[in-house]
Every structure is written in structure tokens, then in C-alpha cells.
Amino acid sequence: MVNLGNIWQNLLASQAPLQAMTGNATTMSGLATYTLPQLPYAYNALEPYISAQIMELHHSKHHQAYVTNLNNALQAHVAAITSNDIPAQIAQQPAIKFNGGGHINHSLFWKNLAPAESPETNYSEVAPSLAAEIENTWGSFDGFKKAFSAALMGIQGSGWGWLIKESTAGTENSRRLRIVTTKDQDPVVGSGEVPVFGVDMWEHAYYLQYLNGKAAYVENIWKVINWKTAEERFQGSRENAFAELKALL
Amino acid sequence: MSTSLFRATPVARSALRAASAVKPAATFVRGKATLPDLQYDYGALEPYISSKIMELHHSKHHQTYVNGLNSALTTIAEAESKGDFTKATSVAPVLNFHGGGHLNHTLFWENLAPASREGGGNPDGALGKAIATEFGSFESFVKQMNAALAGIQGSGWAWLAKDKAANGKLALITRANQDPVTGNLVPLLGIDAWEHAYYLQYENRKAEYFEAIWNVINWKTVAKRFEA
Ligand SMILES: [Fe+2]
Ligand SMILES: [Fe+2]
Numbered sequence A: 001m002v003n004l005g006n007i008w009q010n011l012l013a014s015q016a017p018l019q020a021m022t023g024n025a026t027t028m029s030g031l032a033t034y035t036l037p038q039l040p041y042a043y044n045a046l047e048p049y050i051s052a053q054i055m056e057l058h059h060s061k062h063h064q065a066y067v068t069n070l071n072n073a074l075q076a077h078v079a080a081i082t083s084n085d086i087p088a089q090i091a092q093q094p095a096i097k098f099n100g101g102g103h104i105n106h107s108l109f110w111k112n113l114a115p116a117e118s119p120e121t122n123y124s125e126v127a128p129s130l131a132a133e134i135e136n137t138w139g140s141f142d143g144f145k146k147a148f149s150a151a152l153m154g155i156q157g158s159g160w161g162w163l164i165k166e167s168t169a170g171t172e173n174s175r176r177l178r179i180v181t182t183k184d185q186d187p188v189v190g191s192g193e194v195p196v197f198g199v200d201m202w203e204h205a206y207y208l209q210y211l212n213g214k215a216a217y218v219e220n221i222w223k224v225i226n227w228k229t230a231e232e233r234f235q236g237s238r239e240n241a242f243a244e245l246k247a248l249l
Numbered sequence B: 001m002s003t004s005l006f007r008a009t010p011v012a013r014s015a016l017r018a019a020s021a022v023k024p025a026a027t028f029v030r031g032k033a034t035l036p037d038l039q040y041d042y043g044a045l046e047p048y049i050s051s052k053i054m055e056l057h058h059s060k061h062h063q064t065y066v067n068g069l070n071s072a073l074t075t076i077a078e079a080e081s082k083g084d085f086t087k088a089t090s091v092a093p094v095l096n097f098h099g100g101g102h103l104n105h106t107l108f109w110e111n112l113a114p115a116s117r118e119g120g121g122n123p124d125g126a127l128g129k130a131i132a133t134e135f136g137s138f139e140s141f142v143k144q145m146n147a148a149l150a151g152i153q154g155s156g157w158a159w160l161a162k163d164k165a166a167n168g169k170l171a172l173i174t175r176a177n178q179d180p181v182t183g184n185l186v187p188l189l190g191i192d193a194w195e196h197a198y199y200l201q202y203e204n205r206k207a208e209y210f211e212a213i214w215n216v217i218n219w220k221t222v223a224k225r226f227e228a
Helices: A002-022 A052-082 A086-111 A128-138 A141-153 A214-224 A227-235 A238-246 B010-021 B051-081 B085-090 B092-111 B125-135 B138-150 B206-216 B219-227
Strands: A159-166 A177-183 A193-200 B156-163 B169-176 B185-192
Touching: A052 A086, A086 A193, A128 A141, A128 A177, A128 A227, A141 A159, A141 A177, A141 A214, A159 A227, A177 A193, A193 A227, A193 A238, A227 A238, B051 B085, B051 B092, B092 B185, B092 B219, B125 B138, B125 B169, B125 B219, B138 B156, B138 B169, B138 B206, B156 B219, B169 B185, B185 B219
Parallel strands: none
Antiparallel strands: A159 A177, A159 A193, B156 B169, B156 B185
């Protein structure tokens, strides 16, 4: 399997100049190549709540690594399919889930953040229908904030906290909200959930600024939640939430 | 091992001795987990692990696991005394996490030593031989351990362990989050792959941390655990 991966990496490397020339992002296998999305704001735009240094590393290094490793895993997976090698296909699945999840989660995360005091962070102004459902579910915004923060603080190890809208078969028109936590880079896909917004609880998301004080990070993240994006995702469908990812091919 | 991790007070110790003479259930005495002292200064592992990392890692992160473990044990003891087994059982994940965090870090600190003292080099004697037998060579072992560390998806640890169920054969294993090494596996050498273990110095370049840490591995401790 390792050898197979190397072969594909070599193949990819040899194709790189061609891609650069033609601007064609698809490879010989017909697979599209995922790319790192641009941030909708500058690295320092979330200061003082998230430092420019954190944002730059998080986006240009961590997210980039998920994208690179996802593309590699998908290439190896296709090679395994082409050669009818089922063990090799299975061997790629954890890497696809981990790196694909990392790519999905971070892509959603960047868009559900916005500079503090910007119009997008004005909860009651820009998220009227979501706010109504939040108050309907948790009694008040403070009740929701408390429950969500507690969920974030309860994560053991690396993971994410998400506000999701339930959307299983037969409940497509549901407006029911739920707080879920996921481990590592497990994405909120596959079980009929519309991600409304997520918070990255990996240590790399806050450590350079907050050190072991993750409660302070959890407190401050509320200042930079993009409620406009959250409202749009809440009103939309699963397909809408993930449409932006398809555009990143 | 538990004696060094759970320091009973003198009063509690005599109570423990007394307890062994009477019915254990009637005079249950609980030791409190405490933060162990490091056998070297926070700056002693420089330049491989920075002083700032060591100080936060030991005085903040490890302390949090100690506190979490003690509070989980208190909750369990209280629930037990009331016969509330639902409550006692519900603490299991927190006990595993904080108890594991305390055990893992305690073992980890002892696995490290300044490069100017016992740190670094190659293991010799029976341990060196067993590593060569099991992994081909010491270099190959380091390579395999680094690959295991790099492959951890999320937070966790990689361990060199001894398998009591297989005649003490060596095994390279990984654990998620703070899951402790238990059962037939005896932890010999653990490396913390949580981001807090390296991020302030190495940022996203974790492979550099995994390379560097071999300069401060205390093989004496590993050999002692292997031969025990
Ligand atoms: Fe992240
Ligand atoms: Fe640690």
C-alpha cells in the first residue's frame, strides 16, 4: 500500500507541470483535486479574539495539510479500485475520513467566523429565524450559549462542537436544532445533519494565544461567530451547506 | 506503580495498614492523587523541549488531570456510599480520561532526562537486544515509533510496551486521547502526541518534535520497567 501511494505521488508530481500549464485541476484518473479555500477576511481580522498567527498557521498549514493528504488518499484509493485491491481500498478509508473531514470542517468553520463588531456578528439583527428556534429550544440565547460552551469544554482530546439542524429522511422540513460534538476530524456528514456553525476545539485552534486556558477561547469565540452564515445554513438544506465545498474543486 | 502515584498521608497510611487487618469494606481509605515533582528543571530539556512547554505541561495540564481524577474518585465514592450505581457508572469516561492523563504524564516525565545527563543515546543490555530482535534495529524502531506518532489522528500517545501475555514481547501501540495502557500491556516508553506537548515550539511541524525527543529519552527508566 505504501508503495502504491508512492507510485501515485510520483505520477502526480510528473503531471504537475501539465496542470500548471493548462490550469486543469483534474488528474489522469479523472479525479478532481481539492484546493485550499481563500479566507473571506484577513488573517488578523479576528483579533484580538483569535490572533493573526493562529489564523495563518491554522489556514495555510493545518488546513492545507488536510487538503494535500485528502488528495493523496483519494488518488491512492482510485489506484486501489483500478487494481481491484480491496484491502488497499479499505486501508485508505481512515485517511479519507480524517483528511476529508478536516477539509470539510475547516471550510465550514472559516465561513462561520467574522470580525468582531461586524454586521455579520449581530445575532439578533442577522439571524432572526435561527434566534427564534434557539430560544424555542434552549429558552434564551444565554441558555444556548451555556449548553454549547459546556459541550465544547467536555470534549476529551481533539474535536469539534457543532450546532446542527436535524434533517434525516422525512424530517427535511424540520427546524429542530441540536448540539453535537465530534472527535478528531469526524465530519458532520452522513447522518442527515445540516451544520449551522462549528467550533474547532483542537489545541492548534487556540494554544498559541490561550495556552491551556481553553475556557477563555470558548468564551471569546462568541464574539466572532458569523450569525449571517449560520442563519443561511439554518434556512437552507444539507446540499446548500456543502455546495461551497463542491465549488472548491 | 500505584504507590508513587497515590501518595497517602501518614494518617491514611496507618489507616490503610489497619484496614488490611479488618474488613476492607468497612474502613475504606482513599489516597489522593498528587502532581509528582519532575526530576529535572523545566529548562533542562532545552533545546529539544522548551522550558515554557515543560512548565505549562507539568504545572497546568498534568495538574488538571490530577484534579479531574480526584474529583471523579470523590464522585464515585459518594455515589457508592449512597448506593447510586448509575451515578458511579456515569463517571467512567471522566475517570478514564483524567486517570489516564495522570498515569500517562507521570510515566512520561520519568521517560525524559536532560541530554547532558541520562537523556538520549541508544538502549543497551537486554532492552537493546529485545528492541533489535523485535524491530530489526534501534534505528528501525525509532522510525516505526515516529511513523506511529505521525499517524495518530487527533490527540493521543504512542507507547513501547511489554506484552505479559506473550512472554514479555515488545509491542508498539498507540492510544487515543488519554486512554491508559493497561491489562497485559506494561507501558515502558510513552511519547505524548497532543498538540500541547510541542505546539509552542514546533507549531504544526510535529515531525520535528518527534525527531527531537529522542535526544532526551531516559533509557535507564525504560530498561528498569522492561526488567521489572
Ligand atoms: Fe483546526
Ligand atoms: Fe500532555
